[in-house]
Amino acid sequence: MNDAGDPVMSDKEKMTRRLRRLLEEPGIIRSMGAHDVLTALLIERAGFETVFLGGFGASASLRGLPDLGFLGLEEMAAAVERMARRISIPLIADGDTGYGGPPEVERCVRAFEDAGAAGILLEDQVFPKRCGHFDGNAVIPAAEMVAKLEAALEARRDDDFVIFARTDARQSEGIDSAIERINLYCSAGAEVAFVEAPQSREEIAEIAARVEYPKFANMLSFGKTPLLEAAELEEMGFKFVVAPIETLLVSARAIELLAETFLRDGSSEARKEEMMRFEELKEVLELEKYLRLREENDSGDAGE
Structure with a gap:
C-alpha cells in the first residue's frame, strides 16, 4: 500500500506474466474496455481476467472529446497508472500510434510499462490518429510500422510485457493489404495480431484463416464490424475478444x-x-x- 491506501503495482511482472499465461492457455480471452477506474473495478468484479483501456473511452472520459489524438502520452500514462494501481487483473493499454516515430514509441512503451500495464496496443495509423471506426483513416508505410514495433520490443524491460500490433489498413487499402501488414508486423516480433474494422463475417473468417498469430477481435457496437459471439470467434481461431466502449455507451x-x-x-x-x-x-x-x-x-x- 502507498500512503493513500492504494495497492501499488510493484509486482508488474506478475501481471505481465499472468497476461502471457492467459495467451498461452487454451480458450478465448474475453475482455471489456474501461474508461475510468470505477468501470475497471466493476469489470474485475464481474469476473473478467483482463481489462482494456482504450483511447476512445479515455478521450471521452478525461476530455469529453472524440478519439482524434487529443490525449498526449503523459495524460494517457497517468490514466494507465491510476487504473493499474487499483485493479488486480492485467491491464492492456492503448498506445495509439506510440505518439510519433521509433524514439517516441520507446518512450511510450517505457511509460506504460512503468505505469503498470501488462501489455500495449500499437497501431499503424498516421499521427495524429482517429478512431478506427471513423471514416478517413490513413496508414503509414508498413516498413515504418515495423521500425516502430522493433523499437517497442527493444524498449520493454520485461520480456513478458505483451506487444499487440494493430493495422487500420482495411479502410484505405483493403482486407488483403491489412492481412499482409499484420502478418509482417507479427513476423517482426509483435505477439498479438489485430486487424481493425473488418466489414463482414467473411472478412473476419479470412483474417482467422490467413493470420497465423494470436488474433484479437474488436467487437464494437454500432461500428463497421459485425458483432460475433466469443464462442464463434474462438471456433474461428481468435484468441482475444474485447467489447471496447460498451461500458461507456451504457453509462452515457x-x-x-x-x-x-x-x-x-x-x-x-x-x-x-x-x-x-x-x-x-x-x-x-x-x-x-x-x-x-x-x-x-x-x-x-x-x-x-
Missing part, C-alpha cells in the same frame, strides 16, 4: 436518461430501480477496508 445513456428525468420531475425516484444501491457501491469501493486502515493508522499515531 443511463446518465442522459437520469438527467432528463430529474430535470422533468425534480426527482430521481423514477430511475431508482435502475441504479446500483449505495451500499453496493460502498462495497465495490471497499469503504470498510479503508476506514479500518485509517482507524489503525490513527490508533498507531495516538500510541506514539
Whole structure:
C-alpha cells in the first residue's frame, strides 16, 4: 500500500506474466474496455481476467472529446497508472500510434510499462490518429510500422510485457493489404495480431484463416464490424475478444436518461430501480477496508 491506501503495482511482472499465461492457455480471452477506474473495478468484479483501456473511452472520459489524438502520452500514462494501481487483473493499454516515430514509441512503451500495464496496443495509423471506426483513416508505410514495433520490443524491460500490433489498413487499402501488414508486423516480433474494422463475417473468417498469430477481435457496437459471439470467434481461431466502449455507451445513456428525468420531475425516484444501491457501491469501493486502515493508522499515531 502507498500512503493513500492504494495497492501499488510493484509486482508488474506478475501481471505481465499472468497476461502471457492467459495467451498461452487454451480458450478465448474475453475482455471489456474501461474508461475510468470505477468501470475497471466493476469489470474485475464481474469476473473478467483482463481489462482494456482504450483511447476512445479515455478521450471521452478525461476530455469529453472524440478519439482524434487529443490525449498526449503523459495524460494517457497517468490514466494507465491510476487504473493499474487499483485493479488486480492485467491491464492492456492503448498506445495509439506510440505518439510519433521509433524514439517516441520507446518512450511510450517505457511509460506504460512503468505505469503498470501488462501489455500495449500499437497501431499503424498516421499521427495524429482517429478512431478506427471513423471514416478517413490513413496508414503509414508498413516498413515504418515495423521500425516502430522493433523499437517497442527493444524498449520493454520485461520480456513478458505483451506487444499487440494493430493495422487500420482495411479502410484505405483493403482486407488483403491489412492481412499482409499484420502478418509482417507479427513476423517482426509483435505477439498479438489485430486487424481493425473488418466489414463482414467473411472478412473476419479470412483474417482467422490467413493470420497465423494470436488474433484479437474488436467487437464494437454500432461500428463497421459485425458483432460475433466469443464462442464463434474462438471456433474461428481468435484468441482475444474485447467489447471496447460498451461500458461507456451504457453509462452515457443511463446518465442522459437520469438527467432528463430529474430535470422533468425534480426527482430521481423514477430511475431508482435502475441504479446500483449505495451500499453496493460502498462495497465495490471497499469503504470498510479503508476506514479500518485509517482507524489503525490513527490508533498507531495516538500510541506514539
